[in-house]
Amino acid sequence: MHRRRWVVLVAAALLTILGGAWGSGVFDKLTQGGYEDPTSQAITAVKTADAALGRQNGDVVVIYEAPNGGSIDDPALGQKINDKLKELPSSEVSRVVSYWMIPDPAMRAAFADTGHKRGLAVITLTAGDDSNKMLRAYEKIKDKLAVDGVTSQIGGFAPTGAAINTSSQNDLITAELVAVPITLLLLVLIFGGLVAAALPVLVGGLSILGSLGLLNLLTSFVEVNTFAVNVASLLGLGMAIDYGLFMVGRFREELATGREPKDAVRRTVATAGRTVAFSATLLVIALAGLLLFPQGFLKSVSYGGMAAVAIAALVSLTLLPALLAVLGRKVDALALPWRKRAATKSVEEEGRGWRKLGLAVMKRPLLFAVPIIAGLLLLGTPFLSASFGEVTEKVLPAGNPARVTAETLNRDFPSVSKDAAQIVLQGKDGKAPDQAAVQKFVGEVGKVSGVTNVQPSGAGKDVVTLTAKLPGDVLSDQAKNAVKEIRNLTPPTDTKVLVGGISARVLDSLNAITAGLPWMVLVIVGATLVLMFLAFGSVLLPIKAVVMSALSLSATFGVLTWVFQDGHGADLLNVTPGPLEAGIVVLMAAVVFGLSTDYEVFLMSRMVEAKSKGASNEEAVATGLARTGRVISSAAVLLIVVTGAFAFAEVTMMRFVGVGMILALALDATVVRMLLVPAVLKLMGNAAWWAPGPLRRLQQRVGIQESDDIEENPKSQAPQPVR
Template identity: 65%
Template sequence: MFANWGSLAYRRRWVVLIATVVLAVAGGVWGLGVFDKLSQGGYDAPSSESARANQVAQDAFGRQGGDVVVVYDTVDPAQLGRISEHLSGLPQDAVLQVQPPLPSAEAGKSLVAITLRGSDSNTHVKQYEQIADRLAVDGVTQQVGGLVPTQKAINDMSASDMAKAEAVSLPIVLILLVIIFGGLVAASLPVAVGGLSIMGSLGVLHAVSLGTEVNSFAVNVASLLGLGMAIDYGLFMVGRFREELAAGRSTEDAVKRTVLSAGRTVAFSATLLVIALSGLLLFPHGFLKSLSYGGMSAVAIAALVSLTLLPALLGILGHRVDKLSVPWRRDKVPSEQGWRKLAGRVMKRPVLFALPIVGVLVALGAPFLGVQFGEVSEKVLPEGNAARVAAETVNRDFAGLASGGMKVVLTGDPAQADVQAFIAEVGDVPGVGEVRIGAEPNNGVWLLNAGLEHDQLSDESKQALKDVRALAPPGSGEVLVGGSTAMVSDSLDAIKDKLPWMVLLLVGATFVLMFLAFGSVLLPIKAVVVSALSLSATFGVLVWVFQDGHGASLLGVTPAPLESGIVVLMAAMVFGLSTDYEVFLLSRMVEARGRGASTEEAVTAGLAKTGRVITAAALLLIVVTGAFAFSQITMMRFVGVGMILALALDATVVRMLLVPAVLKLLGDAAWWAPGPLRRIQERLAIHEDAPPVEEERVPARV
């Protein structure tokens, strides 16, 4: 199949080139409309008890709490009257309710909560934009915060950071590619693939947004993975094409062989990464589903463009792919001697390399045992941001109105005396503060507000939540507990419920596909174990910095519990990328093994052929993701720093040292499979036999 496609892409190269560019650009232009449809929602589990509590309360009492909170620096009655009169003139098509100013004599400030009329976060942001410039009152200083202004700040900063990251990373990537390839023409090809991949993924996200909510963070993920994986795939395929040309083959034969070998590896690698990201669809959270849509579309399109545009361009360019070469690389073939020497040293003392590396990875992963999970709040914004400052003011000066606490909803029309007795029971629960009626009962539904004596995400508050939920309901109805603590706990429980299925999907898909590709039982098992070690080490360092605060000031982040959805996203991405580099490495080892090489010879040949490509790909992806590490949003910094750590560990220590050491220790058993499975693999194998290659057998020890 791949050989036939390589031949077709060469023969119809202009048709393939024009069709790919037109489709990608058209998709990108249309995809710009997605920015008007992005939201900041989807962090809660929609079928959880906290979500039901919120819905029942909203049906009975209308939307509770303010979407926009304004703190005015005055408690003067006359000025408060002017404020109320001024806010009464806000447009009714955007504002549902404006609560009267609530003064705090101790703080010398007054708080106004504004409820917007829309029913979803995207509409709320647009309605807030209508009133944002009309909240100021002459002679009074104000701070504007609340859920919607915080969402808008995150949305605006995410878009700005993405544009800055691409503006900074693309020129650096191009310069590095020129150095790696030794020429401007060859270096520009992966960048072109990356740009078209981002355009295409925007079109897919716009299509998805027509039917479901898409979180704004999905665009960042699509941009990061679209550019990063396109560069990886482009680097791998262009490098293989130049290798085939250097061996004296014609342009047509070089294109065919490139698609047959490197193209098949790209398709296989992208399939594994798409499956890893599809695991996010198992979770009920709209946020994780959005990230899955963005990631899967970016990786799939990067692979499709690499398998269509690149063969066509390479067929058009031929030997001109080396045009505009830098002087020090002209007519030179990159040396593999250094990689062969490294392979020889590692396999000479495999235990001496493997044990310390495993020990260090386990030690780095230890802090993850103490991980704590939280929610997306104003703390993801930089210090000094207006929305964050306003939230901090509310938490400090109007603690009783802050978002913490529990919202207890009682159904079944209980008697007032029973409700009063239940209020006393709730108040007796350890960790619960004042309990009061939040609204007049309506349609048999009561709403109680229960304060918390500890931080809303502390162990004491989580235990208080469990204890309140365990109380017998008054009357024949039920007790539904919502609020921030409940939402975070329910969201985390939903993730815990689905996480084993995601792990099973990742491990199962990796085992099946790698077995079908390479015909070995131990190679997929080894890949999963090694990737798990790399993943745990990455998360351990992230917990040590972002949660425990070691070096957090250097990154400009506020230490806080990790957002569980971002952790799951990182797990899928890092595992997928780890497997990606594993496939690149093993594909060349298996090629050598298929030509009769011993285990040591196959490992040496594989490392010699791909060591430079893998480290170069990791370096380029570090530049792409590293730009996100300077984002103003803590979540983006978490992803950026995490990707840098994962790539640096995986592409150097793990793939270049640990994997060759483990393969040496496994010996010929690394390629073994039971007879029945071997016969199944031979019937279903997803590989094609390449034409014979005139390649010198390399001694195992150099």
């Protein structure tokens, strides 16, 4: 990077900027679906019914309200609405059903005091199941639905998806406009100089551009959910700034020892750079664990996250060292007064406070370890009663038109809302199910606890469909248990029974996540244990790291459950309490575990470095804290600013992620990393650094640990054994 610095600078800048320019088109290719298991019974039920009867669920729902206290049964009003609906282009609309075409009482809202005021129109678009085409089709007709003199509300899958898309893009722009200036200001305060502070922000911006380009490329091969861009932006900017902070900090440290810029660049990449690459690998593996689930949403955010982290690391290991090579000692140009004073201090003097903290903790390790572990476990207890749902219109802020329409539909049109179970009976060998058997099965469904209003809803070819009102809220345990009971009923002879609907879809999605979760844990934990052993040469340190991350993770989810599900403080965050979206919880688990391990790697690398030079257990721990305490705390604060900007997002899902990241980072970088880790290492004693002889020799041959003893001749870079 030093020898080819100008070539690297130009190439990296061009690739990322051109990638970002091309990647800006990704927003038109993002999807809204993918939250369910595509192979589940609930989805199979929908596909089976659609194949036999045509698409049954409308994409756009319009509620028309009669003006001035009138009635929707006014023939002139009905003619006016029908004429408007008939003008919709057939190229975008395949089917329109309204109360004024087929006077079905289910499509009329009745009010005892005012009479009939509201009626329903359901529009099916020609896009089929392609959510991108559906959103484009909706954009072409949304302004053609209003009727002069008639109040209307527009909702349904397409308008809700469009609203989520728009809100997500606004959230992304707002978050970056808020986070970048504050981050730059904090970096100026941390580094004490404008030039040094600008470098991590530059790397972060280029990482985001590169991520957009890669995501745009991915849309040519796989579906990418709209939240993948938000996750890529969050992680790309956050991790690039963190990596930049570590790299620039190490470079300045090397310059402070009197080394020439060339040697300082080489040592920076070989020490901090090696740790950056190692940490990014762990985080990418954690995000790759999401690919084990069938939900397209989790796969697409995994693509976005992996792309962002990988590009952030790549830019940090190429463009940033080249920039440092060009700047040399000018990296401290435009320094502020306190930086000039700090430049006269040694690294040991700057880290004296952290060293004292570590030594104080290790004098009374039980006094710190026991209350902290108990507190983290206590914070995690609300998660034991967590319930899970799916992404609905409630992720939009209260008052959003699409959400208001959905609430009106569920309240005033209960028989046509999507809260009911959709039951599909498919006959054998292309024959329709026997009518008498169907009627008997309807009676059996009606006997299921809490199930009411079971009735046929359609018939065609070899399929008969039923709807059944489930007990309680659509996402409640009662509704899910009713779905299980219906599925356990004996089907009519020569008939397959499939149960769909929102409750069934959520149940199937949870089952898929439950089935995939052990494999994800195995991949993430297994990779962490193996890679951290190869880095640190210890058997127990990786196990300790996994346990520390699990404690931090459980406390974070406990607080999130207490707020977002139980509603404590929900008004302050302007969110509607409700079941947690299981996919977002799994995403958060992967990200938080990866970030927690990330800070562990930076801290332990300096501890192991000191231990390899013969330092005692306590001295190694204190030295590691002294060298990294300020940097890790600064990195956590910066990442809190970047991710915390999403805590004010319009979409509840991103607000959940933003608040969760703030909690996780605050806990991990302070209580866990700076207090609990030194206490536990003191209690473990020299056993913390132990490894069997054969494994130790394997680790020494691989030699991926960070080492401070780098000679001019690369061949002499033999790793020191950890005793």
